[in-house]
Amino acid sequence: MSKTGETRRVIEAMVDGLNDHRIADMGEFFAESFRWMGNCGCGTKTGLPQFQDNWQRPFQAAFSDKVCVDEARLFMGEWAAAFGRQEATHSGRFMGLEPTGKRVEIRYMDFWKVVDGKIVDNWVMVDFPHVLAQLGVDVFGGEGWEAFDRGEKTPPQPDHGAGA
Numbered sequence: 001m002s003k004t005g006e007t008r009r010v011i012e013a014m015v016d017g018l019n020d021h022r023i024a025d026m027g028e029f030f031a032e033s034f035r036w037m038g039n040c041g042c043g044t045k046t047g048l049p050q051f052q053d054n055w056q057r058p059f060q061a062a063f064s065d066k067v068c069v070d071e072a073r074l075f076m077g078e079w080a081a082a083f084g085r086q087e088a089t090h091s092g093r094f095m096g097l098e099p100t101g102k103r104v105e106i107r108y109m110d111f112w113k114v115v116d117g118k119i120v121d122n123w124v125m126v127d128f129p130h131v132l133a134q135l136g137v138d139v140f141g142g143e144g145w146e147a148f149d150r151g152e153k154t155p156p157q158p159d160h161g162a163g164a
Helices: 004-019 048-062 128-134
Strands: 030-038 044-046 063-076 079-090 103-115 118-126
Touching: 004 063, 004 079, 004 103, 004 118, 030 048, 044 048, 048 063, 103 128
Parallel strands: 030 118
Antiparallel strands: 030 044, 063 079, 079 103, 103 118
16 A cells, blocks of 8 residues: 555556657656556557557547546555546547547546556556447447337346346
8 A cells, every 4th residue: 555656646647648648758657568458449458569559549540639537546555547538529530430520428447557656557448339339330239238228128037037
């Protein structure tokens, strides 16, 4: 727990750097061999160059006029977490879609581990299906469980006695 303050300092400075659209000098915050582990659609990046080339640059190419809104940041020892959203304009090619100019909400969660003043692990969840839905693409082909919530479909029930 004695490392909470250092972790907070590193994460807050890194978030400021991301919000300033910095790429080339992000090694200030990330260990050269850090791991960025994203959900399906985001990929996994091993090392700072992969993060810069295969996440930061494509993301900035696809979305402009970004505003980051962290709903919460939590710090505990070497670990930090955040969740929130970015509001951005779809101004470049994204997942095969040409720019629409639409304003979208990009929801995310991040979990970071900081060792010796550098981020060594970054677990990431970015809600790309939600982004694509805002751009008119249903990645679930109408089978998303939101249809249950809207009352459009009846949720299946187990028939083997479990959970009755």
